Amino acid sequence: MRIIWLVIFSLLFISAIVAFVVAFRKKVAYVLLGAPEKRFDRIPSRLRNFAENVLLQKKLLQESYGIAHLIIFWGFVFIVISELPFIFDGLFPDYSLPLVETTAGAIFFMIKDVLATAVFIGLVVALIRRWIIKPVRLYRTLEAFLVVFFIMLVIVTDWLFVGARLAMDPHITSFQFSPLYQLTGRLLSGMETSTLELFAQICWWAHIGVLLAFTVYIPNSKHLHLIGAPLNSYFASLKPVGGQIKPMDLEDESVTEYGISRIEAFTWKQLLDSFSCGECGRCMDNCPANLSGKPLNPKELLSRTLKHHLLDKGEVMLKYGLKSTGEENEDKLAEIAEKSPEDAAILNKNLIKDVVTEDVLWSCTTCMSCQIQCPVSNEHVNKIVDMRRYQAMMEGDLSSELLIALRNVENNSNPWGVGSSKREDWAKDLNVPLLRDAENPEDIEYLYWVGCAGSFDGRSQKVATAVVKILTAAGVKFAILGTEEKCCGDFVRRTGNEYAYQTLVAENVETMNAYKVKKIVTACPHCLNTLKNEYPEFGGSYEVIHHTALINQLINEGKLSLNTEAAPEPQRIAYHDSCYLGRYQQEYEAPRALFNKVPGVTLVEMDRHHNKSFCCGAGGGRMWMEEHLGERINQARLKQALEKDPQVIGANCPFCMTMLTDGIKEIVDPEKGLTVVDPSELIAKMV
């Protein structure tokens, strides 16, 4: 037994643990400054998320180099387990832990040895990627280097220590199947035993030093990701992608603040996100705002802007024992302002404007790509909506164009501001049944929710007309609400106007429930999403289907037959997945299936498609706002389509249609005759 070693080791070990706990507790306390949120239910589903995204790293593996992370992750787990026998070996060289000197132990070390080698290679790949290939999305920081360097040192010192031991005694049972240990052992063999002994001792202490330093480094760096990410995966939202915006209780009179303007007003889960981020940059690589030169960078927002502000403000809040810097603590804040103006300056920083700029907030199109790509289940979009809520409901600070759209909704129930009495005018000559005329509304199988675009926008009216023609041909019993329909509220909610949103929802739900509506078909993915995923919170539960899915179903069931003679001319169509049908509902196939049912159509995929599809730029209320910063997103998307040299662009959403059509007018030679079509328009020609 090495008494002195044991003493020194114990002192170092205890110091490291204390340092770890002190730093870690602080971070936990910062996260707990957040508001409560219930994320403790449905344990089996949470465990499944944990298994998929932590143990199996499913999301990471969606990109090829994710394999390097999977190897590093599992290698690291084995390395951590093997630390116990490693430490024991150094402190008690004459004894061994149970199982270590058995075949089982040897197999464990064999796996560990192979994995550690793979980890080492993975780390080299990581270094090459970050510092030689230099993708924009990876930041070349000292932090990032240290993390890789620490793990490499841990592996190398372990190799050398075990190698030296094997050089002295090549027959150690536990390492008999370990190729790299054996190799190092052979390389070191031939040296004097005393030299090897000393060398092993140096390696052991070096290893312990690095290991303990790493332990202390974790809670003090972005590598807290190691703890944050698994927790975040467990606590990930279990709601559908399109139903994650928190409803607000507007009846509660004790609430005086709407939306979020203080970091601690976010929930603990929202704060935990910042510590989970591993800074992989998948979000920024897929964010249309970021890629088109807008100030929003989702990775920067979570892993830098919000996190650094939380670290600064959290420290001062804990120093004064403050749980909130809201109105209720006004007196205390005034007191602090007198004692320490510097501390007060940190506490009084406005989350919006001082920390997150308004341009960042309003750049988001709520396309959800950041969240879908994020391997650690971070929820970016909610935070943006929460802050927009403050701007909208507390400050009334909205762009003038957006205000016009909101007033139009308020006065005429549609953002275009056309008189609400004209809502059913498009259907006048089409014999479209109105629900209010139905003798028995319950006989109507589907409510066709036309939406504002289908009702008022000339281009979308053509899609609505096609839908009517198809549903009629298929003998579907459907009706529309006509003037009784009001804006669904999608953009109203996503621009932070929860009060106005809930007013619209209440009116629509009342109308639909009075008619006992059960099934809804709609051609607008934005209406679809809010009707399907958000209305249930407000007493409106319906089965909602996109028109492409319903039409596809009707054809497959033989209820709608297509006259292939009437097929349009052969055409090459680049299909654009809308965010609200694609990522939001995971419906990628129905629109493609419809296009493929049209003879002569050749469907081509853009580079960004399916869940990596690129937003048209209209979501999250951006449809109603000017785009002053960076490149226009609709043009960026159009250029991606043009790379495939299409004759037509396929779409499934009225907003995408408008944005892409505008893009064509802006940058494509009219001689080319490039158009945007909805698959239903081609199908309608064949019925």
Added chain:
Amino acid sequence: MNIVVLVKQVFDTEAKIVLSSNTQISADGVTQIMNPYDENAVEAALQLKEAQGGEVIVVSMGSQKAVEALRTALAMGADRAVLVDDPALIETDEFTAAQVLAKAISTQNYDLILSGKVAIDGQSSQVPARIAEILGIPHANVVTKMEIKDGKAEVTREIDGGIEIIEMPLPAVVTAQKSLNDPRYPSVPGIMKAKKKELKTLSLADLGLSADEVASKMAVLEYSLPPARQAGRLVQGDPAQAASELASLLHSEAKVI
């Protein structure tokens, strides 16, 4: 600085006008809003209050429907509201409106009276000027800029082909042009507070007026809707021929040349 703002509940600009009889416009199912120019007047009052203190009182004449306009003004930040609602005031003219509103205003303590430059329904622009006349105070309309200090108002008004800057002593009546300011969007706490603010409804009797003394001077004989717009017509063919056909159509059918 106490400011009275006159607001009116009107049909939305997109409302479909339907006549229920020769002399009556139907309000069934019509969205009603605060007269847009009145929003500018409310905003101007609120900005003055924020800068100089005082009280903003919104005053309207109309049915209970007008409560919405008053609540909107309260949600924007006005302090209290007065509504004159009386069965005798259902169909009125500008004379009646001015008499009634002037009386209602005179029960308040005021330094300035603001309103929109025109109500977008009747479009007469008469009421504010009439009120100034009844109260014996100065009046400036179509104002694009306003500065209040030392008991005086300096206002910039739009006139044909130019602007006019005038100064007048307070109290005075000022009517707002759109460009005076950007009306604020009521905050949710504002909407919540507005529900609890004072909104007093007065009848003619409460104002000490009789229906006879404010009876309309004017009677509507008939309302009629403009003829429905015809679809456009495209004159096709050889340019010279088409041009001559167009000219003759403009002369004989459209009767514009």
